[in-house]
Amino acid sequence: MTIDTQIRNPVIRLDPADNVAVAREDIAAGTEIPSEGIKTNHDIPMGHKVATHAIAKGDPVRKYDTTIGFAGEDIVPGDWLHTHNVLMDDFQKDYRYAQDYVAAELLPPEQRATFMGYPRADGRYGTRNMIGIFITVNCAATVARKISRYFDEERLADYPNVDGVVAFIHEQGCGMEQTGEPLDLLRRTLAGYIRHPNTAGALVCSLGCERNNLSKFMEAESLATGKMLRTVTMQQIGGTMNAVEEGKAVIREMLEEANKIERETASAEHIMIGLQCGGSDGFSGMSANPALGKAVDILVRNGGTAILSETSELYGIEHTLTSRAKSETVGRQFIDRINWWLEYNKGRDTQINGTVSPGNQAGGLANVIEKSLGGSKKGGSTGINAVYEYAYPVTEKGLVLMDTPGFDPVSATGQIAGGANMICFTTGRGSCFGSYPSPTIKLASNSTMYTRMHGDMDINCGKVIDGEKTLDEMGEEIFEKILAVASGEQSKSELLGVGEEEFAPWQIGVLS
Structure with missing residues (x-):
């Protein structure tokens, strides 16, 4: 991508083969754009597209030298291009399986970046040291909430190495299929959080008669109780308040143990990032997403792992990913x-059938293919080493894919269950997402939104649009922030206490 560093130029051209450019700012009708040799025929909102060449009805509209749709009418240079005249249609794709795969050139171990992480017995490292309270069924939600809220900042002051006690609440566990994919998926997600490198200890609360039976859950996921994995069943212990008091006692014991764990120097190869984007705009695919992709390339060279997900938001450009498959x-x-x-x-x-959200449209995205084109750039340029279904443990290094919905909380929940000990989240419209036990770093695609929502944004990738930084420089800044947050620096969402409500296992299948 080449971005004109002259701020006076109101448009950005992404590839010489494109027949569109993107408005860097609001452009009034009748504005001359010397770099493209055109004059605008309509008002072009910031982040939206303007035609730089004539495009006949039915011909491809190209951005990043990739087809994002087809002209719904004859288009002349200077026209505004958006949902009214860029139509989505299926077209033949050449998957070119593995033809462009390039293995990452790994740095020697002694040259790899480091962070300060919490060591675990299985060789993994956590970026946080938390105690989680989990429920087999929503009927135990109040018990879990009361226990977690008891351990407030004042009560945790004596445990400086513990980053929090968090309740992970969901709405499932009963009134659902007793066997099959929905229940397997819920159990897999819960087990992934319980085993997570950022989870020092876990308490599992149950009612006692739910379909997601506690003993069957533990057996199915090969979980065994011990000092740092405990259970409490409300019907057996005598009801709500007895369960709450028992839970408090259990957590107090775990806090003593968890507080004994201290951060130590660890290789960046132990960092696993879940890649997310939400509230995207026309700049997301030009600044925040490709800049994050540059950081991913750096992380992969250092032996780390990144998970690209949101499958329904990769549709339309899947052939650009299959060619990079291992x-x-x-x-x-x-x-x-x-x-x-x-x-x-x-x-x-x-x-996936074409229409993106109203916020995406207002930000300049015409359809899901254009959104997918920008979103896929979070994965950088490295080869794709594996594909995982939702919430399965990620064991491959480098860039991998995990099948998740496009809805951010559900997608990130699957990535964290798979082992992601950090989330990097790009946004153009201004997402306020956060996550536990893995901290979220939020990357703004444009300076206007970053300034307006500074309290929620960690990094301003709008510097790329403004011509102040290159994508490579932005990628280095993001990677340094990843190391800092992995070492204990709190992200904006953590400072705001955002993340407990965003635990959202994928609900799939019928309810009864």
């Missing part, structure tokens, strides 16, 4: 998941 098998696994989503959404008014 093998044809990996590439076909991804296409299998794309096809599942297409079948699941057949006939429904959902994003």
Whole structure:
């Protein structure tokens, strides 16, 4: 991508082969754009597209030298391009399985970046040291909440090495299929959080008669109780308040143990990042997402891992990812998941069938293909080494894919369950997302929003749009922030206490 460093130029050209440019700022009709040799025929909002060449009806509209749609009418240079005249249609894609795969050039271990992490017995390192309270069924939610709220900042003051006691509440566990994918998925998600490198200890609360039976859950996920994994069942212990008091006693014991763990120097190869974007705009795919992609490339060279997800928001550009797959098998696994989503959404008014959210549209994105094109750039340029279904443990290093919905809390929950000990979240419209036990770093795509929502944003990638930094420089800044937050620096969402309500296991299947 080349970005004109002259701030006076009101548009950004992303590739010489494109027939559109993107408005750097609001552009009035009749404005001359010398760099493109055109004059605007309409008002072009910031982040939206303007035609730089004539495009005949039915011909491709190209951005980043990738088809994002087709002209719904004859378009002349200077026209505003958006949902009214950029139509989405299916077209033949060449998947080119594994043909562009390039293995990452890893730095020697002694040259890799480091952070201060919490060591775990299995060799992993946590970026946080938390105690989690989990529920098998929503009926135990109040018990879990009362226990976690008891351990406020004042009561945790004596445990400086513990980052918090958090209740992870969900709405499932009963009134659902007793066997099969929905229950397996819920159990897998809960177990992933319980085993997570950022979880020092876990208490599992149950009612006693739910379909997600406690003993069967523990058996299915090979979880065994011990000093740092305890359970309490409300019906057995005598009801709500007895369960709360028992839970408090258990957590007090865990706090003593968890506080004995101290941070130590660890290689960046132990960092696993979940990549997220939400509230995207026309700049997301030009600043925050590709800048995060640069940081991912750095992390991968240092032996770390990044998880690209939101499968329904990778539709339309899946062929650009299959060509980077490690093998044809990996590439076909991804296409299998794309096809599942297409079948699941057949006939429904959902994003994968074309229309993005009102906020995305207002930000300049015409359809899901354009959104996918920008979103995929979070994954950088490295090869794709594996594909995982939702919430499965991620064991491969480097860049991997995990099948998740596009809804950010649900997607991030799956990534964290898979082992992500950090989340990097890009936004153009201004997401206020946060997550526990893995901290979220939020990256703003433009300076206007960053300034307006400074209390929620960690990094301003709008400097790329403003011509103040290159993507490479921005990527270095993001990587340094990743190391700092991994070492204990609190992100904006952590300072605000955002993340407890954002635990959202994927609900799939029928309820009864």
